[in-house]
Amino acid sequence: MNAATTSPTTVPTRRAGTPRRLALAGARAHWAATAGTALVVALAAAMTALTGALLESGLRVPDGEGGPLVAVASSFAGTALVLVVIVVAATTTLALRRRRREFALLRAVGATRGQVRRLVATELLVLAAVAAPLGAVPGLLLAGSLDSVLVEAGVVPAGYTSALSPLPVLGAVLLVVPTTLLAGWLAARESVRTAPTEAIRESATEAAPVGRVRRAAAVLTAVAGLVAAFTPLFVPGTIGGATAATSAFLLIGAAAFAGPVLVEWAFGHAARAASDRRGAPTRLALGNMRGFSRRLTTVVVPLALVLAVGTTQGTVDHAVQRAATEQLDAALGTRLVATSATALDTDDLAALSEEAGVTGVVALGEAPAQVRTDDDDGLPDSLVWETTTLRSVPPTVDPAVLDPGITEGSLAGLAGADTVAISTDTAFETGRGLGDDLHARLDGTDVALEVTAIYDRGLGLGDVLVGPATLAAHEVTPTVHLALVETDGPAEVDGTVPTARYVADATSVDAASQRLSSLLTLILLLFVGLGSLNALVLVTAGRRDELRLLHRTGATGRQLLTMTTVEAVVTGVTAWAIGTVAVLPAVVGVSVGLLGAGVPVVDLPTYGALSGAVIVLTVAATALTASRTVRAATRVTS
Numbered sequence: 001m002n003a004a005t006t007s008p009t010t011v012p013t014r015r016a017g018t019p020r021r022l023a024l025a026g027a028r029a030h031w032a033a034t035a036g037t038a039l040v041v042a043l044a045a046a047m048t049a050l051t052g053a054l055l056e057s058g059l060r061v062p063d064g065e066g067g068p069l070v071a072v073a074s075s076f077a078g079t080a081l082v083l084v085v086i087v088v089a090a091t092t093t094l095a096l097r098r099r100r101r102e103f104a105l106l107r108a109v110g111a112t113r114g115q116v117r118r119l120v121a122t123e124l125l126v127l128a129a130v131a132a133p134l135g136a137v138p139g140l141l142l143a144g145s146l147d148s149v150l151v152e153a154g155v156v157p158a159g160y161t162s163a164l165s166p167l168p169v170l171g172a173v174l175l176v177v178p179t180t181l182l183a184g185w186l187a188a189r190e191s192v193r194t195a196p197t198e199a200i201r202e203s204a205t206e207a208a209p210v211g212r213v214r215r216a217a218a219v220l221t222a223v224a225g226l227v228a229a230f231t232p233l234f235v236p237g238t239i240g241g242a243t244a245a246t247s248a249f250l251l252i253g254a255a256a257f258a259g260p261v262l263v264e265w266a267f268g269h270a271a272r273a274a275s276d277r278r279g280a281p282t283r284l285a286l287g288n289m290r291g292f293s294r295r296l297t298t299v300v301v302p303l304a305l306v307l308a309v310g311t312t313q314g315t316v317d318h319a320v321q322r323a324a325t326e327q328l329d330a331a332l333g334t335r336l337v338a339t340s341a342t343a344l345d346t347d348d349l350a351a352l353s354e355e356a357g358v359t360g361v362v363a364l365g366e367a368p369a370q371v372r373t374d375d376d377d378g379l380p381d382s383l384v385w386e387t388t389t390l391r392s393v394p395p396t397v398d399p400a401v402l403d404p405g406i407t408e409g410s411l412a413g414l415a416g417a418d419t420v421a422i423s424t425d426t427a428f429e430t431g432r433g434l435g436d437d438l439h440a441r442l443d444g445t446d447v448a449l450e451v452t453a454i455y456d457r458g459l460g461l462g463d464v465l466v467g468p469a470t471l472a473a474h475e476v477t478p479t480v481h482l483a484l485v486e487t488d489g490p491a492e493v494d495g496t497v498p499t500a501r502y503v504a505d506a507t508s509v510d511a512a513s514q515r516l517s518s519l520l521t522l523i524l525l526l527f528v529g530l531g532s533l534n535a536l537v538l539v540t541a542g543r544r545d546e547l548r549l550l551h552r553t554g555a556t557g558r559q560l561l562t563m564t565t566v567e568a569v570v571t572g573v574t575a576w577a578i579g580t581v582a583v584l585p586a587v588v589g590v591s592v593g594l595l596g597a598g599v600p601v602v603d604l605p606t607y608g609a610l611s612g613a614v615i616v617l618t619v620a621a622t623a624l625t626a627s628r629t630v631r632a633a634t635r636v637t638s
Contacts, residue, residue, distance in 0.1 A: 033095040033542070034127060036534045040091040041128050041180055042135025044084040045172040047527050049139030051077040052168030057143065060163040061156060067370075067386045068155045075242075076520050079309065082249050083524060085179055086256060087302055087531035092183035094298040094535055096120065098542040103188060117188060124184040128177040136172040140164055142523075149519060152512035218257035225250030229585035232593025237425045238320065238459065244589025245316050248308045251582035256301045262578065299539055300575045302532040303614050306525060307579030310610045312586050313521050314603030320459065322601055323594040325507040327460030332503065333401045334362075336485040336496040344480045348495070352485060355493045360486035362401055365392035365478025367471055371464060372439035373430050385441065391462045392471055392478045401484055404455035404465065408434045413452025414467030420449035421465040423458025427451075440464075442474045459594075460507075529613075533621050540564065540625035547630055557630050564626035565619065572618030576611050583607075 058069035103116050144162045151160055229247035232240035255262060338344060338352055352361050370385040395414035413419050420438050432438050437448040471478055485496050547560050591600035
């Protein structure tokens with residue numbers, strides 16, 4: 001009886017062919033792909049558990065002092081969860097696509113669509129149920145190892161200890177397992193929705209067209225990415241810049257949906273550009289890549305993610321620092337300032353006033369406080385109250401001496417008690433406007449401060465300005481770290497430094513904060529990099545039959561290695577190109593949002609390093625795996 005006439009009732013019996021038995025047999029038969037998928041699932045669970053542990057710890061810090069940690073964890077979570085979904089889906093899809101012939105044969109001998117789906121679901125469920133908890137536990141422990149770094153960066157108070165509980169592990173399992181199952185269902189759908197004999201024939205090739213649903217998803221995601229990139233045109237400041245940064249991930253998502261079309265187009269142009277004098281291995285490599293665009297998309301997208309994540313994060317950091325420098329420099333109108341790491345007391349300020357050539361001293365005090373950013377009483381304090389620093393300024397200060405960039409109201413309103421001026425970012429975040437009340441905590445006391453002015457140089461001066469009357473009304477004594485010194489001549493004044501030097505030092509990235517940012521970014525890049533490396537190994541190792549057939553038809557081992565190397569180079573360059581294109585709108589949007597119109601800011605060192613890493617990683621991983629695969633293929637053939 002041939003495959004076409006096999007009855008569905010001839011499927012293996014319930015005892016011999018249960019999904020569990022077949023799933024375990026399939027996992028053993030494809031142990032390399034199973035191990036690679038399990039590794040990525042474990043890493044994804046570790047990332048998710050780390051994110052959950054940081055969020056939970058921030059929420060459990062008493063007195064609302066965990067707000068900065070919640071903000072850091074939320075920012076990290078947004079990026080991490082997107083990467084987890086994309087990398088896990090790509091790996092699972094790639095591992096199952098290698099087994100299309102196996103699923104087609106099961107359909108040919110009588111297996112129903114439901115049985116094949118249950119087989120895939122059972123195998124992935126067992127794999128994810130084991131790998132996810134095993135990966136989540138190290139992620140939970142990694143969160144505990146970050147305690148000292150968080151304290152040094154000032155994100156949490158001294159004596160902070162991570163709140164480790166089973167909840168992040170449970171959350172990781174609940175996210176990663178369904179993501180793996182959904183990716184497996186989508187990957188197996190191609191094999192089960194076609195006729196058995198047709199599925200066997202197509203298992204040796206790839207279905208070229210991308211469905212209408214996937215095309216529509218790609219277009220919608222790309223449009224969303226472009227809209228996000230231009231958000232700073234309507235929402236200026238850090239919020240607009242942060243929103244613009246998300247466009248890179250949306251555009252990478254669009255590339256993932258439209259990947260086969262993009263990759264086939266890129267490889268097709270490369271193939272047509274190669275002349276006959278390029279040699280048979282090169283022409284074969286380019287033609288082969290064009291015919292297997294779906295397979296290579298699962299490699300290209302994670303590699304493009306590596307470039308997009310690192311470049312976008314570095315660019316945002318550079319843009320924020322530059323914007324803070326420009327705003328602080330524009331706000332301070334004196335040529336000299338006096339600073340102290342501890343405090344400038346009354347005697348110090350009086351001595352400055354008596355120095356020759358000094359015509360005035362404007363002291364700017366600071367006081368710790370918390371600002372309410374959400375009116376929902378049911379939320380934890382860490383989500384409702386944001387820790388900040390109030391900067392005390394004289395309400396009659398000359399704009400030529402201190403200019404916050406007032407857009408509404410006037411600093412003169414700070415002469416009265418319980419008044420406040422807020423930055424445009426704070427106004428947008430809290431929904432407060434001129435005349436509204438901003439709820440704050442001063443020395444543990446909840447107070448309502450009337451908004452009398454809104455200004456746009458919050459990155460330079462801070463988000464909240466108050467007058468001395470407000471602090472005095474609540475018996476809060478500000479600490480003076482900065483005093484603006486007015487002079488009537490070019491002579492230097494003892495105890496002062498040039499304003500330009502102070503601005504450069506004040507806006508330089510703190511070493512501890514930079515270490516925390518670099519560490520979190522490195523964790524993201526390692527996850528995506530390992531996922532990309534795993535995909536490269538799976539793709540190359542899965543081509544043993546193909547390489548064996550080429551060797552039988554006359555290709556030498558050296559020609560096969562040349563072919564795979566050419567494929568690796570073109571794949572790496574394609575990933576670099578897609579990552580670069582995805583980053584450009586984000587770079588422009590972030591720069592416009594934080595710096596205004598002008599030449600965009602780009603973290604060129606990071607971009608250059610990651611560009612080289614993407615191509616080198618692709619070539620090295622492919623060459624090492626291909627050499628072993630080619631040796632095995634040629635040895636068996638010989």
